[in-house]
Amino acid sequence: MLGDAIARVQGEVDSLFDALLPVPEDTSARLIEAMRYAAIGGGKRVRPLLVVSTASLFGVAREPALRAGAAIEAIHVYSLIHDDLPCMDDDDLRHGKPTLHKAYDEATAVLAGDALHALAFEVLADPETSADPFSRVELISTLGTASGMSGMAGGQMMDMVADEEGVTYDLPAITRLQQLKTGALLAAAVEMGAILGKVPPQGRAPLRAYARDIGLAFQIADDLLDVEGDVEKAGKALRKDNEQGKQTFVTLMGIDKAREQARALVDQAVGHLAAYGPEADILRALARYIVERDR
DSSP states (O other), X not given: OXXXXXXXXXXXXXXXXXXXXXXXXXXXXXXXXXXXXXXXXXXXXXXXXXXXXXXXXXXXXXXXXXXXXXXXXXXXXXXXXXXXXXXXXXXXXXXXXXXXXXXXXHHHHHHHHHHHHHHHHHHHHSTTTOSOHHHHHHHHHHHXXXXXTTXXXXXXXXXXXXXXXXXXXXXXXXXXXXXXXXIHHXXXXXXXXXXXXXXOGGGGHHHHHHHHHHHHXXXXXXXXXXXXXXXXXXXXXXXXXXXXXXXXXXXXXXXXXXXXXXXXXXXXXXXXXXXXXXXGHHHHHHHHHHHHOOO
């Protein structure tokens, strides 16, 4: 069931990016080709699947939900392009192929990330995503907050500062860092599905709790993969956190306790969906997949 849902949304998001990124017949073509290289044909598409699956709980048509999912994926892809740059994490491999700055060049990679960031908000502002202007504004606000200083970018800054000599993080600080760096976009994906479904903010509490728990579980699973994962399956560099001496959930808790905590978070996340029936089975399966994945 989940495998089919993942494969379907991967194909749909690829098709949508293909339509959104036609290559022009001028010298800006290199930029769009680079954006396509990064955005099409890679990634698990967890965030779009969260948007679509949450929106489906409330009878939202698939196309608007896919558009919102593609917007959040554009932000995710831009963040990976920039994370991989030599001035950040300096990685050579992403999704089993050369990172964008290796396949093209650093300047093109910066511009491709910038343009994907802008594309996300172009998509959300388009009436094709939602005919309701109030919903469009809330979608834009939600994604902007999740990707900026109070979300992903703020978490990335905390992560970069962790590389500085004399800086150490305890478990609450690591939890805060990862809630921003990783969890904010996952939470936004669920929130955006509920926004499309016209669920009032006070009615989103169980979904927000679900998103918070899977966000932490996702990062713990990533930390475990960095220690135990197979590089070929992961399609990216591993063991970097240990080599750089970074504090992670694994270094602070140990492998066994970290795995136990991830599973407990998943059980808790699934519990938050108790008010929903079989229509939430993809969300339940996705929570479990997060701690069982090998990439």
